Structures are given as structure tokens and as C-alpha cells.
Amino acid sequence: MSKQIVRLSVNGSNHELLLEPQMTLLQALRDELGLTGTKYGCGVCECGACTVLVDGKPVLACSILAISVRDKDILTIEGLAGNGNLHPIQQAFIDYGAIQCGFCTPGMILSSKALLDENPRPSRQEVKEWLAGNLCRCTGYVKIIEAVMAASETMVKGGSHGK
Amino acid sequence: MASELAVVGKRLTRPDVAAKATGSALYTTDMTLPGMLTAAVLRSPHAHARIVKIDTSRAAKLPGVMAVLTTRDVPDKLFNMGTSELLIIKKEHLIADQHVLNNPVRYAGEAVAAVAAVDEATAQAALELIEVEYEVLPAVFDPLEAIKPGAPRVHDFAGNNIAQHLSHPYVSGDVEKGFRESDAVIEGTFTTSKQKTAPLEPASCVASFDANGRVTVWSPAQRPFLARRRLGEAFDIPEGKIRWITPLIGGGFGNGASLRAEPICVALAQKTRRPVKLEYSREEQFVATETRTRFVQMVKLGVKKDGTMIALQTRVIADAGAYFSATGSITGVNMAYLLGLYRVPNTAGQADIVYTNTTPSGAVRGYGNPEGMFALEQVVDMAAEKIGMDPMELRLKNHRTTGEPSRSPSITIESCRLAECMQLGAEKIGWKEKRATRNKAGIKRRGLGMAVTTHNAGSFPRMLDYTNATIKLNEDGSANLTAGCCELGQGITGVVSQIAAEALGMHAQDIVVYAGDTDVNEFDAGCVGSRATYNIGNAVVRAASEAKQKLLERAAKMLEAEPGELEAREGRVFFKVAPDKGITIAEVAKDAIYNFKGDAGQISGHCSWEAKWNTPAFEAVFAEVEVDTETGEVRVIKVAQAHDIGRAINPLTVEGQLEGSIMQGMGWALTEDFAVNSKGILESDNFTSYKIPSSMDIPETEVLLVEYPIESGPFGAKSVGECGVNAIAPAIANAISDATGIRLFELPMNPERVLHALHRKEAGGLSY
Numbered sequence: 016m017s018k019q020i021v022r023l024s025v026n027g028s029n030h031e032l033l034l035e036p037q038m039t040l041l042q043a044l045r046d047e048l049g050l051t052g053t054k055y056g057c058g059v060c061e062c063g064a065c066t067v068l069v070d071g072k073p074v075l076a077c078s079i080l081a082i083s084v085r086d087k088d089i090l091t092i093e094g095l096a097g098n099g100n101l102h103p104i105q106q107a108f109i110d111y112g113a114i115q116c117g118f119c120t121p122g123m124i125l126s127s128k129a130l131l132d133e134n135p136r137p138s139r140q141e142v143k144e145w146l147a148g149n150l151c152r153c154t155g156y157v158k159i160i161e162a163v164m165a166a167s168e169t170m171v172k173g174g175s176h177g178k
Numbered sequence: 179m180a181s182e183l184a185v186v187g188k189r190l191t192r193p194d195v196a197a198k199a200t201g202s203a204l205y206t207t208d209m210t211l212p213g214m215l216t217a218a219v220l221r222s223p224h225a226h227a228r229i230v231k232i233d234t235s236r237a238a239k240l241p242g243v244m245a246v247l248t249t250r251d252v253p254d255k256l257f258n259m260g261t262s263e264l265l266i267i268k269k270e271h272l273i274a275d276q277h278v279l280n281n282p283v284r285y286a287g288e289a290v291a292a293v294a295a296v297d298e299a300t301a302q303a304a305l306e307l308i309e310v311e312y313e314v315l316p317a318v319f320d321p322l323e324a325i326k327p328g329a330p331r332v333h334d335f336a337g338n339n340i341a342q343h344l345s346h347p348y349v350s351g352d353v354e355k356g357f358r359e360s361d362a363v364i365e366g367t368f369t370t371s372k373q374k375t376a377p378l379e380p381a382s383c384v385a386s387f388d389a390n391g392r393v394t395v396w397s398p399a400q401r402p403f404l405a406r407r408r409l410g411e412a413f414d415i416p417e418g419k420i421r422w423i424t425p426l427i428g429g430g431f432g433n434g435a436s437l438r439a440e441p442i443c444v445a446l447a448q449k450t451r452r453p454v455k456l457e458y459s460r461e462e463q464f465v466a467t468e469t470r471t472r473f474v475q476m477v478k479l480g481v482k483k484d485g486t487m488i489a490l491q492t493r494v495i496a497d498a499g500a501y502f503s504a505t506g507s508i509t510g511v512n513m514a515y516l517l518g519l520y521r522v523p524n525t526a527g528q529a530d531i532v533y534t535n536t537t538p539s540g541a542v543r544g545y546g547n548p549e550g551m552f553a554l555e556q557v558v559d560m561a562a563e564k565i566g567m568d569p570m571e572l573r574l575k576n577h578r579t580t581g582e583p584s585r586s587p588s589i590t591i592e593s594c595r596l597a598e599c600m601q602l603g604a605e606k607i608g609w610k611e612k613r614a615t616r617n618k619a620g621i622k623r624r625g626l627g628m629a630v631t632t633h634n635a636g637s638f639p640r641m642l643d644y645t646n647a648t649i650k651l652n653e654d655g656s657a658n659l660t661a662g663c664c665e666l667g668q669g670i671t672g673v674v675s676q677i678a679a680e681a682l683g684m685h686a687q688d689i690v691v692y693a694g695d696t697d698v699n700e701f702d703a704g705c706v707g708s709r710a711t712y713n714i715g716n717a718v719v720r721a722a723s724e725a726k727q728k729l730l731e732r733a734a735k736m737l738e739a740e741p742g743e744l745e746a747r748e749g750r751v752f753f754k755v756a757p758d759k760g761i762t763i764a765e766v767a768k769d770a771i772y773n774f775k776g777d778a779g780q781i782s783g784h785c786s787w788e789a790k791w792n793t794p795a796f797e798a799v800f801a802e803v804e805v806d807t808e809t810g811e812v813r814v815i816k817v818a819q820a821h822d823i824g825r826a827i828n829p830l831t832v833e834g835q836l837e838g839s840i841m842q843g844m845g846w847a848l849t850e851d852f853a854v855n856s857k858g859i860l861e862s863d864n865f866t867s868y869k870i871p872s873s874m875d876i877p878e879t880e881v882l883l884v885e886y887p888i889e890s891g892p893f894g895a896k897s898v899g900e901c902g903v904n905a906i907a908p909a910i911a912n913a914i915s916d917a918t919g920i921r922l923f924e925l926p927m928n929p930e931r932v933l934h935a936l937h938r939k940e941a942g943g944l945s946y
Contacts, residue, residue: 035299042298051208052201054428056378057460061865064378092201105199109191112830115838116667117198118378118428124199146873150865152376152429153667155837156873 026094043081052092063149066122092121107166115153189830192672217456218301222283225535225858226317237307242300252278260504261404265641284500287465294446317535321497332533346527356489356524360480368553372469372852379428380463381438386453398427400434401704424694430666432541464863468540472497494529499538512546518585555629555908596796599820606818607800625917631904635897636709643789646700647717651781655764662702669831681722683746708897715892717787725783796822799905803913810929820882824896843906
């Protein structure tokens with residue numbers, strides 16, 4: 016198949032890319048745009064390491080074609096901190112020891128953002144259910160859940176910078 | 179004492195996590211070099227086959243393909259992908275049994291050929307064009323089948339597929355006499371599974387030769403220096419011509435203690451003279467990287483009526499899979515812990531290490547110890563039941579403690595707080611109360627179980643445990659520390675910065691750590707074997723103390739005082755008797771460089787540290803489970819884990835290690851199944867069929883740190899990396915038994931096995 020010109024809006028910047036139509040969003044982000052914060056963990060929607068937000072909703076970049084999200088707002092981990100300020104979820108992951116090897120972290124943080132944007136005060140159970148699609152092999156999830164609960168507190172109190 | 183420490187013991191933020199939270203952290207797979215090629219590997223569809231003919235001509239002609247690699251292109255030299263054997267002091271285990279590419283191939287999924295091309299799509303397309311004619315050979319997948327006469331032979335040199343026989347070196351007494359004198363003898367055969375480490379980051383490598391023929395290798399290896407030596411052996415490249423860099427690792431768990439993608443990647447880089455990247459897919463990570471060793475352990479314990487253990491014997495069949503790797507050393511460790519946790523006067527252990535046509539086994543967190551505990555800690559419970567004793571009482575009565583020989587008899591246990599761990603854990607789980615009142619009828623039944631364990635800090639005295647650390651102070655009062663630690667997520671870079679800061683009187687955030695680069699760092703044995711905090715930390719504390727001495731000497735000149743009158747803390751040097759009076763470390767460090775009086779001498783310290791001691795950590799695990807007797811499903815309700823840590827350098831990271839190990843242990847216990855079909859094809863090569871725990875599986879967890887600083891560790895620290903995983907599966911098994919009366923002898927303890935055991939029990943047969 017011949018390449019197509021695809022416009023992607025990533026972290027507030029527009030990019031015009033010449034892509035094979037079968038290229039996944041994960042490949043476009045990592046290989047074409049150099050946004051390597053989004054990780055390959057399985058390639059088949061099982062681990063959540065490639066989670067990005069498309070129009071605010073969590074999407075698995077490994078299994079969606081780049082052309083299918085043309086002209087939509089894509090947020091990757093690199094775009095979450097604004098003006099050098101960490102997002103409250105990033106800060107909470109750091110403060111609560113929720114990061115070990117860090118390979119699941121970008122997907123985990125973006126999934127958490129989608130949750131807290133939709134449900135600012137989730138219960139622990141709701142956090143556990145929401146994050147069930149994001150696998151982590153290091154932490155046992157305990158401190159990740161603590162971090163999301165703490166970020167929820169901060170954001171409800173107005174600590175979010177409105178991303 | 180603890181109040182005197184300014185940095186150690188604090189829940190500080192690690193230096194690596196800000197980059198990880200913002201997506202700027204660089205892992206091997208994130209690297210790109212100019213002109214870099216992408217590699218892909220053709221893998222065998224057969225479990226055992228001779229490659230009769232391989233035609234790569236069509237693949238080689240595909241535009242964009244730069245090299246095709248087959249057995250003809252790799253060194254005709256046997257080597258071993260594992261690294262442990264390089265350090266074993268008594269060389270009885272050494273086996274080299276594989277090439278970079280092998281013919282015949284000995285497991286389904288083994289590499290047959292590889293391609294380097296301009297991009298991923300071209301590399302994958304080229305694989306399709308390689309034509310291979312196989313002669314399929316008979317294969318064997320079960321170690322007990324493999325040792326039978328007439329079984330298919332995996333390696334020509336290994337009769338009955340036995341690669342090696344091991345006798346446990348520290349036998350004592352007369353085990354047969356011990357059993358005769360026992361009031362109760364318990365026996366069981368326990369089979370463990372080939373757990374995958376399953377790090378979120380699959381294996382990967384980037385390799386690049388420079389114009390002088392020197393190669394730089396980037397890969398998530400946990401032992402850069404030993405990986406460099408192994409690679410050099412395989413390719414006949416001297417160590418000095420290899421620069422090995424371990425970037426951030428996306429999860430280790432032992433998998434990075436062996437070579438994985440590196441040999442093929444380096445061979446392609448050598449052939450093309452261009453940088454090459456090889457990234458394993460998740461399926462390749464499952465099928466083609468080493469697994470936990472499948473052990474079949476026949477364990478026999480003899481006890482007196484009063485609970486005194488008097489004889490313990492283990493006979494082990496260890497499944498190495500298709501290649502030996504580190505299975506010999508793992509099996510030795512397995513027997514040592516199984517026979518060395520309790521004070522038993524008569525012990526014996528024998529093991530056969532057996533080849534099968536399955537994915538090779540190798541280093542996985544715990545390194546034979548969890549497998550041993552799965553057997554031992556169930557046998558101990560069975561003995562308690564038989565003599566009518568509380569399982570905790572039986573353990574308290576028999577476990578080795580302070581002043582007694584450790585599992586390595588030449589090392590006396592410096593400090594053991596296992597009794598306190600047991601008491602604390604029992605209290606948190608409600609051991610006495612709940613065991614008296616639990617519901618043993620109905621469909622859903624609850625039970626409590628426990629298990630205890632110990633784990634060394636490093637590998638001394640069986641192995642060389644050697645490391646180096648160097649620290650230098652910059653003129654602004656910051657420092658650079660080179661230490662042999664790889665950051666695989668455990669937080670070691672934070673730990674060594676806290677240790678150095680405490681020893682020097684600095685702030686941890688002012689210390690920048692350099693690790694994992696064989697050109698920059700001095701030798702280190704790697705981040706494996708629960709050795710890093712204890713052994714690397716011991717080097718760091720001494721290097722920093724040497725620097726501190728120089729700091730105080732120079733400060734004394736500047737303040738016209740004696741060094742002994744001064745102390746350094748939190749970035750300042752001050753008079754002990756008048757803490758307000760002093761100067762900053764930055765001022766002293768600046769004077770050491772920009773001196774202008776003929777007295778320049780940058781402040782630095784170095785330590786070359788070879789371990790001469792080893793103080794094990796201890797741990798007690800308590801689990802409460804609910805067994806659904808209709809579905810066979812086991813739900814873990816609560817885990818209380820008390821760990822004898824010596825001192826936690828950073829309690830936040832220690833807790834994180836333990837919480838993670840609970841879940842990794844639970845996965846091994848209940849759901850993770852390396853399922854191979856009748857043709858030897860791996861069926862669980864993805865996260866749907868190979869189920870690691872998710873956030874939905876977390877029990878209520880209580881991680882309890884029992885802190886009694888020890889003499890031999892840095893600021894009193896012991897180890898934590900592996901111990902936490904050892905006792906989870908047996909604690910769950912014992913809880914299942916408590917709930918239902920069934921005893922499970924094989925992992926994973928999935929619904930099928932639980933139901934099978936329940937039905938057998940209902941049918942009137944003894945469950946064991």
C-alpha cells in the first residue's frame with residue numbers, strides 16, 4: 016500500500032507525517048515522532064504499557080492505526096507536565112513510591128488521568144478495577160493505588176493545572 | 179541510634195523516578211543510532227529438529243536486507259548464556275553447551291536464523307523468505323520421562339539426558355538412622371513450574387562496532403561485566419574491545435543475569451558493520467528467554483513427638499530445559515536453603531540436572547530457594563499436623579538462629595529475628611483467633627497458612643562477590659559516585675546515594691550515580707543474588723568514608739583545627755563542640771580544586787570490596803485464603819509479611835520490593851502456567867494465557883519491617899530483593915490445606931488442581 020499524508024495532533028503540536036496506512040499509533044509515536052515514553056509491552060492490548068489518551072479517552076497505541084486518530088487530540092506522557100510543572104498524578108507516583116522499573120508507568124499514569132478526569136473521587140475498588148488493564152510486575156500495585164488516591168485528593172482540592 | 183542518621187532510613191525520592199514519570203527515561207528499546215538496522219529472528223516450529231537445508235537466497239535479495247545469519251555465520255564455539263558459573267569458586271558446575279545459533283534446534287521457538295534490514299517491516303518480510311528443511315527428531319518435555327532409558331536424547335554428551343549430578347556438599351549425620359529414630363516421618367513429591375520473570379520490558383539489544391573494531395553493546399543486562407566476558411568468549415573478542423552499557427532496565431527479576439538478545443544482535447552488527455537493534459516481541463520474551471527451573475523434589479522429614487526435627491532429605495530432578503545455563507548453580511542453592519533453614523542433625527541431598535526439549539531455565543528471583551520452600555514449608559506443616567503441634571511452634575522450635583551455622587556452614591548467622599517476624603506476622607493476620615474460628619464448612623472456606631524463609635545477601639562463600647566504588651567531590655559540593663549497580667527498578671541508585679550521603683555528611687540529591695558501564699565503572703558482579711545493598715553498599719560506605727576523611731583534613735586546615743574536632747553532616751563541616759561554627763562542604767571542595775596555594779587535591783574516595791561475610795535476611799509470611807469448593811478458585815484475602823531487614827536504607831523502596839514480591843509469588847502460586855502442548859509448543863506465550871496478577875488480584879497486604887541493624891552491612895542493612903518471593907507459594911498452599919484439608923503438590927495451584935484434589939478427598943482417598 017502506498018504511504019499517506021497523515022496529520023497527527025500530539026501534545027498540542029501538529030505533525031504532518033508520511034505513513035504506511037497499516038502503521039500503528041505506537042510506531043508513529045515512537046519511530047516517527049521520537050516520543051519513546053509510550054512503551055511496547057505486548058503489542059496485543061494485554062499489558063497497557065502503550066496507553067495514550069485520544070480526545071481524553073485511554074487508547075492502546077499498539078493496536079490502533081495512526082491514520083484512524085488523524086485530527087484528534089493525542090496526549091502522551093511527554094505532554095502531561097505543563098510548563099515544567101508535573102501533573103499531580105506524576106507527582107503522586109513519585110512521592111508514593113509507585114514507580115520501580117518505570118516501564119508501565121507512562122501507561123499507568125495516563126490511565127489514571129482518564130479515570131480521575133471522569134471520576135474525580137474514585138473509591139479504592141474503582142481504581143483497582145480501572146487499572147486492571149495496566150500490568151505492573153514490580154510494585155504489586157499497592158503504592159500505585161495509594162498514589163492515584165492521593166492524586167485524586169490533590170486534584171479535587173484544585174492542585175491540577177487544568178490539563 | 180536511628181535518630182542520629184540524617185539520610186539513611188528516610189523515605190527519599192529516588193533519582194530515577196522523575197524521568198520515568200515524564201517519559202524521558204531511556205531504556206534500551208528507546209535508543210536510535212544513525213544508520214541503525216532492525217533485526218528479526220526466525221524461530222523453530224519444532225521442539226527438536228535437525229536443520230537439513232536452509233536457503234536464505236531469496237531473503238538476502240529482498241531490497242533493504244543487509245544480512246542474513248545462519249548457523250554457518252556464527253562462531254563454531256560452545257558457550258553458556260548464563261553468567262553465574264564465571265564466579266563459582268569450585269568449578270564443578272561448568273558446562274558450555276550452545277552456539278549463538280544451534281543445529282539441531284532443541285526447543286520450539288529456538289532461533290534458527292536472523293535478519294538485519296533497514297526497517298522492521300523488511301526484516302519481517304525477509305524471515306518469510308527463508309526456506310528451511312527440517313528433519314524432525316523425537317523430543318521429550320518432562321524431566322521424569324527424559325531420564326528413562328530410551329528417551330529421546332537432547333544433547334549427545336548427556337546420557338539419560340542427565341547433564342550433571344550434584345551431591346549437596348554440607349551433609350551431616352546419618353539421615354537413614356535419623357529417620358529410624360523419628361516418631362513421625364513425612365514425605366512428599368513437589369513439582370514446581372517454569373515461571374517467567376515477565377518484565378514489562380521484553381529483551382532487547384543495540385550493538386555497534388566502531389572503526390577500530392571495538393563494539394558497544396546496550397542491553398538490559400543485570401551483570402554488565404560478566405555479560406561482557408560471556409559475549410567475548412562466544413565471539414573471541416577480548417573484554418577490552420567490548421563496552422557494555424546497561425541503561426535503565428524495565429524489570430529484571432534475574433532474567434538479565436543471562437545473555438538474551440545480545441549474541442544474535444552482535445553477530446548481525448559484526449556482519450553488517452552497522453548498528454543493529456534487536457527487540458524481542460512479547461511472544462519471543464515468553465518462549466526464548468529463560469524460565470524458572472522446574473524442580474521435582476522428593477522431600478522427607480523426620481521429627482520427634484516433641485517437634486524436634488532430626489532428619490531431612492531431598493532428592494531433586496531439576497529440569498534445565500534445552501540448555502544448561504545456570505541450572506547447576508540454581509540447584510545447588512535450592513538444596514542448600516531447603517536443608518539449611520532448620521537445625522537438623524541428619525541431612526542429605528542429591529540432584530540430577532536433566533535436559534528436556536523446552537525453553538531453557540535460568541536465574542529467576544529466588545534462584546532455587548522459592549522452589550525449595552514450596553516443598554519444605556509444606557512438609558513442615560504436614561509434620562506439625564501429624565504430631566498435633568501448631569505449625570508456628572514447630573518452626574520456632576527448629577529454625578536456625580543467631581550464632582548458629584547458616585545454610586553455608588562456614589558462616590555463622592550474625593543476626594536472626596525470625597522469631598520476632600513470626601510473632602508480628604501472626605498478630606497481624608490473627609493467627610490464633612482466626613485458626614480457632616474459621617469456617618471449614620460450606621462452599622467457600624477460609625484458611626490461614628504460614629511459611630518462613632531466609633535468603634543470603636550475595637553469593638559468598640560459594641561465589642566470588644566482588645565490587646568497586648569511587649566517589650569524587652565537585653567544587654559546588656556535589657559528588658559523582660561510580661558504583662556497580664544496575665537500576666532495574668529496585669531503587670539501588672537511590673540506595674547507594676543515600677549510603678554515600680550519610681557516610682560523607684551530604685544530601686542524597688547532591689550525589690549523581692554512574693552505573694552499568696564497563697568503560698566507566700570498575701568491576702562489579704552485578705545486581706543479582708540480593709547482593710547490591712549489602713555488598714555494593716559496603717563498598718560505597720567505605721569509599722565515601724575515605725573521601726570524608728580527606729574532607730575533614732582539608733576543612734581542618736581551613737578552620738585551623740584538628741580533623742578529629744570536626745564532623746560533616748547535611749552539606750556542612752562543623753566543630754563537634756560548636757555545631758554552629760563551620761563551613762560548607764562546597765567551600766572545602768572548591769578549595770581542593772581551585773586552591774592557588776600549591777595544595778590542590780580533589781577530594782575522592784575509593785573502595786575495592788570483596789565480600790568476606792554474608793548475613794542472611796529472614797522472613798515470615800502469613801496468608802489468609804478463601805477456597806471456592808465448587809469452582810476450585812483460590813482467593814487470597816490477606817498477606818502479612820514480616821521481613822528481618824537489618825536496617826531499611828529507604829523504607830519506601832524496601833516496602834515496594836516486598837509488595838511486588840508478594841504479587842510475583844502469588845502469580846507463581848496460583849495462575850502463572852508455562853503450558854507446553856504435546857508437541858512441545860508453548861501455548862501460554864502472551865499475557866492472556868499466561869496470567870500475571872493484575873490490580874484486581876491484590877489482597878490486603880501488610881508489609882512489616884523488623885529492623886535490628888547488623889554489624890556487617892552498610893548502616894546495618896541486610897538484603898531484600900529475593901527473600902520476599904520465597905515463602906508466598908507455600909504459605910498459600912498451607913492456607914488452602916487449612917481451609918479444605920487438601921494438600922497440593924504441584925504449581926500452579928489452579929482451579930483444576932484444587933478441584934481434582936477436592937474430588938479425590940471426597941472419594942475417600944487420603945489427599946496425601
